[in-house]
Amino acid sequence: MEFFNNHTKLFTTAFLLFVGLTLFVCIIPALDNQTNNEPLPFAQALSEEAIKGKAVFIANGCVACHTQQVRNVDMDKVWGERPSIAADYADNYRTDFWRNTATLMGTERTGPDLTNIGSRQPSREWQLSHLFNPRIVVKESIMPAYTWMFEVKDKLAEGDVSVSVPEEFMNGQKGKVVAKEEAMQLVAYLQALKQTKLPGDAPKPAFLYKKTGEPNAGSKPGATKELNGAMLYTNNCQSCHQQNGEGLKGAFPPLKGSKIVLDENPELFVDIIMNGYSGREKEGFGVMPAVGTNNRLKAEEVTAIMNHERTSWGNNGKKVTLQQVQKLMEKVKATGK
Template sequence: MNIFNNHKRLYITAGLLFALLTYLTAIMPAFQNQYSNMPLPGTKPLSGDARAGKLIYIAEGCVGCHSQQVRNVEMDKMFGSRPGMAADYANIGRTSIWQNTATVMGTERTGPDLTDVGNRQSSKDWNLMHLYQPRSVVAQSIMPSYKWMFEMKDNPSKDDVVVSMPAEFLEGKTGKLVAKKEALQLVAYIQSLKQTPLPEGTLPQEFLYKKEAPQVADSKTGTKSVDGKALYATNCAACHQANGEGLKGAFPPLKGSPIVTGDNLEFYVDIIMNGYDARADYGVMAAVGTNMNFTEYDVAAIINYERNSWGNKGKEVTPEEIKKIIDFIKLKAPADQ
């Protein structure tokens, strides 16, 4: 064949063949994938701070320990309300013309999956404390601390974000712990990670290998109800701690709390559903109940667990009582805005 005796013809033919194969195996499928998989309706673009935070997330190697993919197995249900799908990643583009994006889906879970962490743990104070010293909020955490993202100031300005860190984790440092721009940007990205709900009428893929939901017998009715202890451990213990004692200067104790054991049930339910920000000596509580779509059964189970744990003695409530309060709170909300 003359082509092998003519180096110009050989190189040109090889180059054209390489270009054709590149188009068929890489470029064309990429365009097809781009047009076939669009972001879900309601998907929110990242803010400027969240985009900057994503770059920090990648640079600090967070992708090496945290995944962002909810698999279709029951054990992953704690990380999201539904299994992940291609549309969840359709809005992830190149970092720049010269840089592709990192595989934020991750390859392993040394730490928990972060697909829906913006709903699951939406407290800005908690996330900042966790960045500065993970062991301050999760005693068993093996995550490294990111203290370089913070600084101590004797007189913070009104624009500074002061982190309410218990003194034992400041290692003898004096002054106020202030979050730098990098910490705020990284937290902005973490808080932006929320599963977009499917369009109305669209059924999600089912989780496989289902287990029976944790339930306990109701001593009064003999029926089964939601396990409040399990719900507390999943949604509340990160801030208020497993022993109910909270973290001094950051998150209030539930042990011996007059709100927990008192008679103002409407106020108690409102805090669980809509959060609380009325005490300067503690961090802001996020709207955990709303974010996690708690039902009256969930709220009643959590309240009954908190009212009868750590030495607390409080009156048990029923889901029927809680439903009336939740409905009342929803009606009252527009008037308060």
């Protein structure tokens, strides 16, 4: 009882116990983790612009709704090619002595995961329109509009980056919407978020708990399952080309009445889906990313998307077959288009 009545011994012992626990539970494991985990060989450091954009990301609380971690469960396949590993975060360093950099892994997905957003949606035009008002490109979005990162000018000056904004989102203002420096920095950071490929000899982590598909009722054994082209279009294409297929003026071309979509020879159509397209930049349209490759679309999925686009919004194109698309996917891959 004398020990508990002596405040000097009691508080000294408690302090030493706290220091010991801190050392063995926090400091030593952290040092060991730092020693055993290095950035992946092909990892690219953030540019100066992207580092400033990361600070904008933190300052605006984006981590509250967006994670940067692909979990090892099958439902996370849409966010990256593989589950995240410790090495993905090994290149994060302290901002300064007082401030940690934060890995920004997040804990909640009110919005989509951003681990691989630089590959999934690399278009600067899309990202800027989305920042100005997310409803421009995603009608159902609940993300707030970051209009204070932009200004409206009567005339564009040299070096200004204008943003395509439909009239109904201008709130009565007239002029050109121009991205401020912080908007450009934030977009640079988002474009830099790309999942690094593992070295060839490294074991690839598996996605767990895969769903087993049930065969369609009444379908014949061995018959090819028909995929939902409308759903696949919504998940992969709608954010740019819009639900009505009319695109966004000055940013994303329409698919409604498109000569490429309706062409009897679908080779260019397949090529654009798998490898992207930059042939309409002079018309003011942004570069289309390689959606098919980035999202790892299978031939069955590409076929369903193409047939949806060729037969929707008044389009009356002839449906393509799975065999056609498979051959064309191999062709555009082999020719390096």
